[in-house]
Amino acid sequence: xxxxxxxxxxxxxxxxxxxxxxxxxxxxxxxxxxxxxxxxxxxxxxxxxxxxxxxxxxxxxxxxxxxxxxxxxxxxxxxxxxxxxxxxxxxxxxxxxxxxxxxxxxxxxxxxxxxxxxxxxxxxx
Numbered sequence: 001x002x003x004x005x006x007x008x009x010x011x012x013x014x015x016x017x018x019x020x021x022x023x024x025x026x027x028x029x030x031x032x033x034x035x036x037x038x039x040x041x042x043x044x045x046x047x048x049x050x051x052x053x054x055x056x057x058x059x060x061x062x063x064x065x066x067x068x069x070x071x072x073x074x075x076x077x078x079x080x081x082x083x084x085x086x087x088x089x090x091x092x093x094x095x096x097x098x099x100x101x102x103x104x105x106x107x108x109x110x111x112x113x114x115x116x117x118x119x120x121x122x123x124x125x
Contacts, residue, residue: 029101030109036074037113040095043068044117047093056091056120058084065093091119 008016047064062079069079077097085092094116101109 026103026109029103030111033099033101033109033111036076036099037115039069039072039074040077040113041115043072043074044093044095044115048117048119051119053120058091061091061093061119087118089120093117093119 043065046068047061050064051061061084062082065079065082068074076099077095081095081097083094083096085094094114096112096114098110098112101111103109
């Protein structure tokens with residue numbers, strides 16, 4: 001009877017776990033970027049809820065979003081980067097921005113975010 005070894009060698013484990021480690025590391029590097037986006041989206045949604053009754057104007061919208069950004073410590077994007085347009089009886093606030101997360105040396109992950117909220121007149125989208 002011959003005894004044969006079965007299983008994965010150390011080099012085999014290295015080849016199996018390296019891609020998994022890279023994906024986990026990329027997720028760790030992207031987590032702050034997505035957490036920041038969730039804060040921006042939450043601030044925009046809360047502004048839409050607060051100003052749903054009407055009487056909103058671009059200045060009051062920016063002031064309300066700035067207040068939420070200050071509470072949640074959001075540095076980027078600013079309210080100056082947001083586009084506020086009139087759509088019939090309501091206002092549409094759009095935050096469209098890009099963010100980068102460094103990965104290895106000169107490699108980075110580029111993420112594009114786009115969030116729109118309708119305030120007043122038509123509710124929240």
